[in-house]
Amino acid sequence: MSSFSTLATVSSGPTTVAYAEPTAPTSAAPRPSRTPTLRLRPTKGWAALNLRELWSYRDLLWILVERNIKVIHKQTALGMTWVALQPLIAAVILALIAGRVAKLPSDGTPHLLFVFCGLTIWNYFSQTAQRSSTSLINNAQLVSKVYFPRMLIPLSHTFSALVDFAVTLVMLFVFMAVYHIAPTLRLLAIPGFLFLTAITATGVALWFSSLSVKYRDTNYALPLFLQIWMWASAVIYPTSMIDSSLWQTLFALNPVVGFVEGFRWCVLGHSALTPTMLWITIGMSVLILVTGAFFFRRVERDFADII
């Protein structure tokens, strides 16, 4: 009979089926023996993550990523220059505060470089978290009119924010050259720490975006929350400021500390990051991602009704 293909595959070629006779309106068609492609039933409690379906929609993910990138700088005079300008200005101000005013240590690195290094990875984290947390509300039209795995919307920002990260990273390399910091093989570990950052940010985003559907408060709370989080993490000061190694290890329960210190180790070559701290960071990142994903799946089914 005709090809009732699965969701992922495309019904190949023309599927013109010759119907010899006009089908009579039969309300009592024999129940087919084949299994339905899709069973819609009410679900209760926790739902499976359904990663297979997510994978089958990967084309949509890339198109959403593409859209995010294209749209974000449309109709701005400076365009992509903003991506470079924002962290640069922030770094100059923060370096002045940290170095001149507060006189925070920087492990012997010039303050501007030290702060810029921290901001490079922090900005990726905060931008991903911030953009994707409001993404469901911004796409309310889509969520209430079309079906697709909703997780794709916040997820797309994890990828599109990589463009901003890449631009900042190039600037960081320029800074390194200016301050005569020789690149080492340690730079090859950057993708690893970037990955940790990405999964933490995605986890945070899944929590906040699903909460924002019901409570619009999150839109106001999150920027504040991120600001506090930045100061509570070793972004513009080193973890080595903390005297006791026990407290340093506990400090790593905040996963941002782990990947900021790790990133700094890649670029500057020195860091207070210990293997124990790294394991704690990995554990926390995965925990945030997994709980975020399950929570998202649990509340996802009501999105269209309450958004």
Next chain:
Amino acid sequence: MSDLTLSVQNLSKSFRISHLSGGLGGYRTLHEELTTLPRRMINRLRGNGKSTSETFWALRNVSFDVNAGEVLGIIGSNGAGKSTLLKILNRITEPTLGGVDIYGRVGALLEVGTGFHPELTGRENIFLNGAILGMTRAEIKRKFDEIVAFAEVERFLDTPVKRYSSGMYVRLAFAVAAHLDPEILLIDEVLAVGDAEFQKKCLAKMEDVATKEGRTVIFVSHNMDAVCHLCSRCVLLRNGEIEKTGSASEVVANYLGGEQQELPTIEFPAIDSDASFRFAGLYRSEQEAANSFSVNEPILLNCSFNVRRQIEGLQLSFSVFNFKGERIFYSSVSMAKPAISVEAPGEHNITAVIPAHLLLPGRYSITIALHTPKTKLYDVRKHALGFRILATMLDRYDGFSGDDLGHVYANVKWQRANERGARSAISETVSVSAAS
């Protein structure tokens, strides 16, 4: 030979309506949630917690099967559950009870242009919208030329869609969805937009999809002509339950003939728009609300609405539709003499008088809208009000009830041509009306 493609079994869907004072609809801030928590807990302990919310059943025990190659129409008045049903079939929302078995891929066009991004070009939007509707990139590439040709937008492919005319926008959106190649295509009242030429093209395409390609189409519409023409079978929903299933013409007749308890007045819940309706009603006189009128009575349509800020060119308009869903006429406040402006912020209350001796006996509905012409729709209430024109003893339509006598009541002057001949009689009438 028939193949089951979709089977709906005892499907029910409920919504909880909360009766919270203040606040828009169901939104609650965290603050509200926290501050009302003690009160809600006390209420629950006392056992009257139900007073704050009630369950509303949008769908109740709906069951039907659809076979391949069938076009199933779903009709019913507003709030009957049609859109909820489509949303469940399209997986946007989950059923509360019962379930649906689907054999094949579902494609839906619930609203034209969802997923279009105004800043992106036509070309980019085809890919975006296609992917959102469930196509893969390769599939879209394969269909790209066909989509562009159908939408007739070749010259504007690299223009951002925010610069498109509304007609182009609709054409492009329908074109993408129609080329989706799903086994089951869900279509909700999308043909209400676009010009007549394009509507015809869309209907033809839908017919092709079903008959030539053997796919299933589920079609929700208020346009009874289209339903009769396209659908082989039809389901009539009323208050969330199936009232009748059968051949399209039979069910449509049942729907149109059925006793409709339409209220002459209706209040609208607040929506988040700069201009929104509060109330609409039909009146015989200033006091008397009514929904049946005789041919020789004028009909008073009263609308009140709220305008939040000054809106340049804002118009209140309404259209009257006959029972087939055909528009009989349109009128807007800008046609008033002297002109009435509704642009200023505040509450407006406007009455339109539909003259007597205009409509034939029959059933009509009124759609009201607040819009700025060709740019923005602030609020539209489709078929918000219904009314009946009754035949009276005096007008001579009695003997023809049920016959198709056209669209309007023409107050034609008849007279016997006398010896001076027909032409003089006509010129007499013309000169009289010109003088008056």
